[in-house]
Amino acid sequence: MYQGIMEGLLTRCRTLSALATCSLRHSRCIVRKCYHCAPGRGQRLVVSRMFQPQNLREDQVLSLEGRASDLTCKSQRLMLQVGLILPASPGCYHLMPYTVRAVEKLVRVIDQEMQAIGGQKINMPSLSPAELWRATGRWDLMGRELLRLKDRHGKEYCLGPTHEEAVTALVASQKKLSYKQLPLLLYQVTRKFRDEPRPRFGLLRGREFYMKDMYTFDSSSEAAQETYSLVCDAYCRLFDRLGLRWMKARADVGSIGGTMSHEFQLPVDIGEDRLVVCPSCHFSANTEIVDLSQKICPDCQGPLTETKGIEVGHTFYLGTKYSSIFNAHFTNAHGESLLAEMGCYGLGVTRILAAAIEVLSTEDCIRWPSLLAPYQVCIIPPKKGSKEAAATEIVERLYDDVTEALPQLRGEVLLDDRTHLTIGNRLKDANKLGYPFVIIASKRALEDPAHFEVWSQNTESRASCPSPLRSPELQSRAAESQEPGCC
Amino acid sequence: MYQGIMEGLLTRCRTLSALATCSLRHSRCIVRKCYHCAPGRGQRLVVSRMFQPQNLREDQVLSLEGRASDLTCKSQRLMLQVGLILPASPGCYHLMPYTVRAVEKLVRVIDQEMQAIGGQKINMPSLSPAELWRATGRWDLMGRELLRLKDRHGKEYCLGPTHEEAVTALVASQKKLSYKQLPLLLYQVTRKFRDEPRPRFGLLRGREFYMKDMYTFDSSSEAAQETYSLVCDAYCRLFDRLGLRWMKARADVGSIGGTMSHEFQLPVDIGEDRLVVCPSCHFSANTEIVDLSQKICPDCQGPLTETKGIEVGHTFYLGTKYSSIFNAHFTNAHGESLLAEMGCYGLGVTRILAAAIEVLSTEDCIRWPSLLAPYQVCIIPPKKGSKEAAATEIVERLYDDVTEALPQLRGEVLLDDRTHLTIGNRLKDANKLGYPFVIIASKRALEDPAHFEVWSQNTESRASCPSPLRSPELQSRAAESQEPGCC
Missing domain, CATH: 3.40.50.800 (Anticodon-binding domain)
Incomplete structure (x- = not known):
């Protein structure tokens, strides 16, 4: 018919x-x-x-x-009202069938974009041994954000909020990594845990959430920066495909460390990040790293305006911060053993879903x-x-x-x-x-x-x-x- | 061409x-x-x-x-040798790219079979509040198998090894559940945690693993038993589609409880379960529930033979054990509020993969x-x-x-x-x-x-x-x- x-x-x-x-x-x-x-x-x-x-x-x-x-924001209110999420404990939600479908579709799009740039999907445990975190000093540095526990033998673990330590130790354990295999882009989509002081806004700031985290290994600083751009471009394509207006803002490296960082932000009033934007040259940065007394764009000296955003992605150029601690080496064309240059790249999976609902929905729908x-x-x-x-x-x-x-x-x-x-x-x-x-x-x-x-x-x-x-x-x-x- | x-x-x-x-x-x-x-x-x-x-x-x-x-079994040895898994800590493995692909394919087949019988996919947090487990007495009963932790406010949690408590509380929170919505089949595929005294055999007995767990809610004992058969049939189809020889054995209800239970077993020597089988009437049971002094089939009185198996699935008819504790009610056709009759059904996802490799592989390949x-x-x-x-x-x-x-x-x-x-x-x-x-x-x-x-x-x-x-x-x-x- x-x-x-x-x-x-x-x-x-x-x-x-x-x-x-x-x-x-x-x-x-x-x-x-x-x-x-x-x-x-x-x-x-x-x-x-x-x-x-x-x-x-x-x-x-x-x-x-x-x-x-x-109910402190629209997406949380709407998602609770129609039964897309149900509270389990502070900052932890049951995802109901519609939400699971949406999350799985989002993961599929992310897989496509990550695999299109050569990303290989792995899966690392949530139980992360304390000794890894002590090696980098983050067992203490992360403070109360880490959820910590002991097993039946008294051995200490945290529930991984991020996996720089684990993935670097994993790559370091491969003694035959050749420059021919670089850049190496490893990623996973798994639950992460963070003991937020004030979990709120539903899936926007939870204690247990899904994150896509990618870790890259390169043979030189230049190659690592090319990889950095490659992943950032994949993030731009992702948000474009989702039909979301986004900004890429220079950002602080925080507890992850490294020498360069950008945040992908969805501009919206409920956002917890304050950003400055230059309307003329598209410079954009988190106010954390800007001298707010000046309000002048460092690139074109034009005036900066301020806006708020929800952080949905974060990229870091790490250099050898982690590879030097765990001895993650590769062999170059001359047979020499060198430290890999690293980057790490996060996307908040459940957060992207809630943020998209926040920016696209009406008050009631x-x-x-x-x-x-x-x-x-x-x-x-x-x-x-x-x-x-x-x-x-x-x-x-x-x-x-x-x-x-x-x-x-x-x-x-x-x-x-x-x-x-x-x-x-x-x-x-x-x-x-x-x-x-x-x-x-x-x-x-x-x-x-x-x-x-x-x-x-x-x-x-x-x-x-x-x-x-x-x-x-x-x-x-x-x-x-x-x-x-x-x- | x-x-x-x-x-x-x-x-x-x-x-x-x-x-x-x-x-x-x-x-x-x-x-x-x-x-x-x-x-x-x-x-x-x-x-x-x-x-x-x-x-x-x-x-x-x-x-x-x-x-x-x-290396205590073939699948563990082979999977380590070719780099399908890498050890992270005792009983915890990194899943490498080939393994992630295989696991995702398995999850897809499981989704097809579960959704074909009306299963709706949800996702419950790993952080499971202690009060839920205290309500059923399992906070103590589970002993050292539970991985326990406290958050920054001192509130106690375990890492869910199974989710009867959580799902029953979730369904109980829905005050308008009607008999028209029953049977209700909710399932998830998530990481589970169990502090095994002796983790071993690679993915066969780990401390962190992927499991499919389904929970069903019915309006009567008869309906619940029909649902029980329905899910068991779906499990049979699943193992048939994977080309695996399986046995469905009567089993003990263990710490889950209930009044009827079956295990799906792959017969293989490395298996940790001992089973008795009747060659004439296809009766099969875990030796835990059989009087071994007799060695006579309770159904046909024929002689029983013994074999070993790897448990890859487990089904339980729970009755109202959990629904009565959490008040999981539904409204029947006459407007009366009644307790839901429950079942629960597990498939070890990563374990099925390793068990399949165990039974199908040669010594070297x-x-x-x-x-x-x-x-x-x-x-x-x-x-x-x-x-x-x-x-x-x-x-x-x-x-x-x-x-x-x-x-x-x-x-x-x-x-x-x-x-x-x-x-x-x-x-x-x-x-x-x-x-x-x-x-x-x-x-x-x-x-x-x-x-x-x-x-x-x-x-x-x-x-x-x-x-x-x-x-x-x-x-x-x-x-x-x-x-x-x-x-």
Whole structure:
């Protein structure tokens, strides 16, 4: 029925398919055998079965508003209200199913960008032996931010907040590292732990959080600085792909150390970092490293303006600070053993997600970067017993047609089967949850041909179409999701 | 050139594509801009650039053999020898790039099976407040297996070895849980911590490891037992898809509790569990729960035989043990509030990987479940300066052709560019690492048409083909990778 248009979309939607958290290609078949599912509905994802977010029309929002004093920023309030996160202990949250989907999509985009520049993914333990941290002096320097524990034999560990020590010791243990293998870019995406004095803002400043940390090893200072630029460029591409406005600001090296550092910041009032920006030459820096009495750009001597930001990435050129302590050597072309020049590069994974919600959402409604939305489409069938109820079957067929013809949308389309609620009420929920597309079967669904309303929530536009796939918005979303310059 | 056959393979290889850890669809374009890569080679994955496993021809294997006394099982020895894992502290390992790829593929298969039965993926913190564990009495009961710590305010936590307490408290906090949402199947794949008295066998018994833990909530004991069967069936499908011989044995409930429990075991001599099996009626049980003086099957009274196994999965029917402590209620059709009936279900993710290597490998060579092999194909071009060196370009074109025509193999094909080594030496390395397919350009690569040798390492067969994609083995691998009954 919509085959032609669907095929067109199909060839354009490669990104979506690359990001689908679980393709469900197999599941579609297995589900049919599952006794839990009513016959014929096995392959449809329905809102009523979702654990969270769920019954927004009920008392949940009210009960949360009752303790609004705890909620110090918009993303935290919205994410708690709709049940994207649930508090476990101070600074620690349960991530609920929608959030896990969004985080997994973000990790997939990060993997693509890190592997595109030659990054190799590893996984280092959270339990980090004290002796490593004593070797660098950070066992004392990190103070109470380190969560420390002893095992049954009394041996001391911390829960790794970052892994310079571990990765440098790991590379140092490889006695045959050759200059031919450099630059070596190792990264991981794992939980990190930091005993924040005041955890707050939900996922923005937690005690347990997901971070992507990359560590690079180079044969010379010049090569290391090229690698530094390479990783920074990958970070720029990442934030561009997420559709986020970002700034790259010069920053303090803090407890990580090294000689050069930049922060990637999303400009927003709730941000805890103060930045100065030069509108003429694009100089930008954290106020930590600027003489604020002057307010003059060091590059062009123009006046600086001030803004606030959420730090979502941080890069450090480390030189040989860590490699000299752990003896991380490589062999050069002449057979000489030299210390590797290092860099380290962090992205706050759960923080990027919360920060994106903070900057994109309205006061009442969540908006996601299109690439990260947990589900791309929500289809709302008519209310049970209403005049339009006859269109229910057409809508369910639409669900099947869309997911059949557009494999990249499999697992990405939800049916809001709470048909005891009006379309209007369910549309409000869908609006709050921020599905990029909502398809509604209103009166015109009973016309011949059936017309559907397609709401594009990110652009706040809607269209009535004989097939939702003729919606210009849905088509342009598909086009958007394709990387510029990508085949 | 191979277009026709490639197209055929393409339609059959859906599983591979669904499992690719990072599709590299984007990267292919971005990489070309990357200064690290020589022109024209940007999109080729080459062995010389891999951090680990790497130069096996060098002294690494020898140095490890020197301390063979520490290596207590085959999988640990092999994984250390080739650099798949590196020790970080007792029972804690760094997972190197090949291992991370295999683990991510395994998680993808697990996600498919769990979501096919309606599982919803969540993510709970590792920091688990002591009060939850005190409520169930397990703060004391778990003894020294719990890793405990205090935060800066003196509040006590453990590092979660399992999450019955956390998930039950989470579900109990949802006051509007309706019978319509049941069965509720929540699962996560996260790091778990257990302070083993004697960590050993590499990833088989570690102190920090990845586990999939699912928790189910049902409206009645009967429904809960149906859910129990449903999850067990999903586990059977999982192990079948991995090509592993498994046993489902009745087991003790241990510190988890409940009234019924089964272990999924891979039979192998190194296994730490002793099992009794009835050859006639397929009864199987851990010796913990059997009266060994009798050696008679309780189901058919036949004689029992004994075997050893590695526990890779464990299921528990919990009843209301946890829901009654945390008041995890749901509302039934009559508006009454009732306690949920629970089950919990674990899969040792990193343990499954190591156990599979333990049972599938030879003494000297790693073999992977086909679905989990880090890379599917290794292509070995001729030695530099050899008679066959003229075929180098043909081989490199082959790499490009294969990854171009078979998108599901993108990111799955490696070129062993260490052309200072003979083909024979590199073939030995490839054999040790267990790539399912190795393609070699030997003398006949210079014939017209060029012939390649295709080694299928899992079946120990080889063929010489005008195109490697005409290899019957490679084709049947592609067919194998397709799920039976899957469209």
